Amino acid sequence: MERSELERELEALHAESWGWALACCARDPELAEDALQTAYLRVLSGRAKFDGRSSLRTWVFGVIRMTAIEEHRRRHAWMARNAGVDATMDVADPSPGADATAESSEQRAILIAALATVSARQREVLQLVFYHGMTIEEAARVMGVSVGSARTHYERGKKALAHTLATGATR
Amino acid sequence: MNLPDDDELRARFEALRQEDRGRAPDFRGMVDRARAGRSLPRRSGIPLLRIAAAAAIVLAVAIGVRKARQHSVSPRDGSGGSFGADDTVSISRWKSPTASLLRTSGSEVLASSKILSSVLDGASRAAVQH
Numbered sequence: 001m002e003r004s005e006l007e008r009e010l011e012a013l014h015a016e017s018w019g020w021a022l023a024c025c026a027r028d029p030e031l032a033e034d035a036l037q038t039a040y041l042r043v044l045s046g047r048a049k050f051d052g053r054s055s056l057r058t059w060v061f062g063v064i065r066m067t068a069i070e071e072h073r074r075r076h077a078w079m080a081r082n083a084g085v086d087a088t089m090d091v092a093d094p095s096p097g098a099d100a101t102a103e104s105s106e107q108r109a110i111l112i113a114a115l116a117t118v119s120a121r122q123r124e125v126l127q128l129v130f131y132h133g134m135t136i137e138e139a140a141r142v143m144g145v146s147v148g149s150a151r152t153h154y155e156r157g158k159k160a161l162a163h164t165l166a167t168g169a170t171r
Numbered sequence: 172m173n174l175p176d177d178d179e180l181r182a183r184f185e186a187l188r189q190e191d192r193g194r195a196p197d198f199r200g201m202v203d204r205a206r207a208g209r210s211l212p213r214r215s216g217i218p219l220l221r222i223a224a225a226a227a228i229v230l231a232v233a234i235g236v237r238k239a240r241q242h243s244v245s246p247r248d249g250s251g252g253s254f255g256a257d258d259t260v261s262i263s264r265w266k267s268p269t270a271s272l273l274r275t276s277g278s279e280v281l282a283s284s285k286i287l288s289s290v291l292d293g294a295s296r297a298a299v300q301h
């Protein structure tokens with residue numbers, strides 16, 4: 001795929017990619033923008049190569065996910081090394097943070113808070129299926145896990161999320 | 172207690188999606204910044220540093236090996252098999268790197284005298300030349 005064509009495809013996917021980057025970065029817009037920009041650079045510079053074995057969206061989401069994880073680890077290491085900051089305060093913790101509760105929309109805040117009560121894997125698969133409309137198979141590919149594992153995370157996560165939303169038992 | 176079904180969950184996520192969509196940063200600006208290399212400066216230095224360090228280590232080892240070979244070169248190397256006067260001199264001057272380990276107290280008593288050794292050196296040199 002030519003670079004200009006790849007850029008057009010990325011632009012078409014941008015809103016989706018932004019939503020996924022937010023989910024991968026604890027819904028922190030600054031971290032999400034940094035991760036997404038780095039992911040775009042990897043894709044456009046050819047450091048990440050699309051082999052056509054999956055859809056472009058699935059592949060791009062996988063690149064964004066890996067980039068966000070690497071950024072998270074890098075920040076974690078930097079904070080531990082330079083600032084002596086407690087690593088548990090890392091802003092890139094996969095669960096939605098304090099910023100999420102300050103969202104203007106109440107419904108949005110409730111959903112984000114409820115998502116914080118499920119595991120990171122469950123949150124990922126729920127986001128991919130319900131937010132991005134992916135199948136379990138596609139979600140498994142993005143997450144780099146087996147379909148069976150993704151399905152298990154999906155079922156358990158959905159049940160836990162529904163229960164939390166019904167009872168309002170967010171943390 | 173009524174648990175939300177798939178449709179309700181999907182509707183909640185869709186509302187979140189719509190709000191996120193309105194807050195997405197500009198794609199073009201993001202790509203331009205990425206092209207300008209703003210997102211990767213902190214990572215680019217690490218591989219270069221590692222490569223430079225590895226090259227320095229390889230160079231140091233190569234120099235060390237070369238020097239070691241020069242010190243331990245055989246006296247017959249480069250003589251084409253013949254044994255000339257220069258070879259005799261180089262053999263007499265050659266010292267084992269571990270010779271110091273063989274030094275013992277009173278070794279000077281056992282050493283040959285200078286006059287005797289020079290006579291023998293001359294004799295051996297003449298014998299070699301014949």
